[in-house]
Amino acid sequence: MTIHTTPVHLPTIDFSRFYGTPSERESFVRDLTRVLHDHGFFYLTGHGVPQSLIDEVLLASKRFFALPEADKLAIEMVKSPHFRGYNRAGYERTRGEQDWREQLDINTEGQPVEAGPQTPWNRLYGPNQWPEALPDLKPLLLRYQAEVTRIGIDVLKAIALSLGQPENAFAEIYEPSPSQLLKIIRYPGRDAAGSDQGVGAHKDGGFVTVLLQDTTPGLRIRTEEGVWIEAPPVPGTFIINSGELLELATNGFVRADVHGVVTPPEGTERFSVAFFLGARYDAKIPVIPLPEELKRGERGITADPLNPIFREVGINHLKSRLRSHPDVAARHHPDLIHMLEAGTRA
Ligand SMILES: O=C(O)CCC(=O)C(=O)O
Numbered sequence: 001m002t003i004h005t006t007p008v009h010l011p012t013i014d015f016s017r018f019y020g021t022p023s024e025r026e027s028f029v030r031d032l033t034r035v036l037h038d039h040g041f042f043y044l045t046g047h048g049v050p051q052s053l054i055d056e057v058l059l060a061s062k063r064f065f066a067l068p069e070a071d072k073l074a075i076e077m078v079k080s081p082h083f084r085g086y087n088r089a090g091y092e093r094t095r096g097e098q099d100w101r102e103q104l105d106i107n108t109e110g111q112p113v114e115a116g117p118q119t120p121w122n123r124l125y126g127p128n129q130w131p132e133a134l135p136d137l138k139p140l141l142l143r144y145q146a147e148v149t150r151i152g153i154d155v156l157k158a159i160a161l162s163l164g165q166p167e168n169a170f171a172e173i174y175e176p177s178p179s180q181l182l183k184i185i186r187y188p189g190r191d192a193a194g195s196d197q198g199v200g201a202h203k204d205g206g207f208v209t210v211l212l213q214d215t216t217p218g219l220r221i222r223t224e225e226g227v228w229i230e231a232p233p234v235p236g237t238f239i240i241n242s243g244e245l246l247e248l249a250t251n252g253f254v255r256a257d258v259h260g261v262v263t264p265p266e267g268t269e270r271f272s273v274a275f276f277l278g279a280r281y282d283a284k285i286p287v288i289p290l291p292e293e294l295k296r297g298e299r300g301i302t303a304d305p306l307n308p309i310f311r312e313v314g315i316n317h318l319k320s321r322l323r324s325h326p327d328v329a330a331r332h333h334p335d336l337i338h339m340l341e342a343g344t345r346a
């Protein structure tokens with residue numbers, strides 16, 4: 001990815017104002033309306049996650065990637081029909097191109113659920129794969145997953161208010177079991193990667209993403225004007241960004257900016273932990289009736305022919321997983337590959 005960035009900065013918002021006095025909450029919600037409309041990307045401070053937990057997660061993630069390759073391959077994603085587990089760099093694709101990052105994906109811990117022809121997304125439910133060599137990783141990442149789920153849901157409540165809706169406007173499509181995809185990620189340096197594409201340009205799919213970056217920059221965001229800006233790590237913050245679900249639910253009032261990660265320079269590496277809060281797989285994305293003054297800011301929905309999105313939440317998730325992980329699709333879901341033909345429904 002050859003990208004020239006300009007020194008525009010993303011806004012930072014302080015979540016303690018949302019938990020503060022009624023007037024602090026009101027001004028927080030007003031600021032959020034603008035931020036969601038302009039970028040859908042912002043830094044969050046005042047989130048209440050202890051720095052000690054953040055440090056522990058980053059340290060454990062580095063330990064995981066430093067394990068011998070055989071330990072990581074023992075839990076390779078291709079062994080899981082539920083798209084859980086480890087992927088080597090070069091094994092995931094964005095818009096058909098290889099991404100140069102290794103990662104461990106987990107989601108809500110659970111049991112397999114029978115999938116009928118009307119409910120193919122049930123294949124996404126199931127157990128995670130955990131490394132035997134690092135027994136502490138499971139409790140730690142599940143604790144972190146619970147924390148970022150809390151943040152994501154609180155942010156979603158603030159977003160509902162900022163769109164002139166009741167605080168729980170989205171609850172009926174995420175309760176009682178939102179999708180909780182968590183990835184720990186390592187981007188190898190330019191010398192070890194096959195291209196500059198750490199992860200290719202994309203929008204996230206769900207409600208909101210809660211992103212933790214270690215110290216190496218690399219995340220780039222494309223603004224509405226088509227300019228790429230950098231979103232370097234800022235200690236003590238998360239980056240929050242809205243996903244396509246919110247764009248669709250608000251007829252484009254909320255932006256879900258395209259973004260990607262550039263491979264870090266030779267001899268370096270980059271770590272991040274991305275959490276994607278999504279709706280229940282059996283939910284349908286609603287259309288939110290925005291108040292008149294916000295309705296004027298609706299942009300409509302731009303369709304990406306390579307990645308059409310539908311109102312069925314589970315279909316979107318399943319397609320995005322099948323597309324990103326062709327090896328898992330070929331081994332476990334050959335009967336679903338037809339879903340990936342552009343414009344085809346389930
Ligand atoms: O690693 C990052 O900083 C961002 C990753 C990302 O955008 C994604 O996984 O969707």
Ligand SMILES: [Fe+2]
Binds near residue numbers: 202203204
């Ligand atoms: Fe992303």
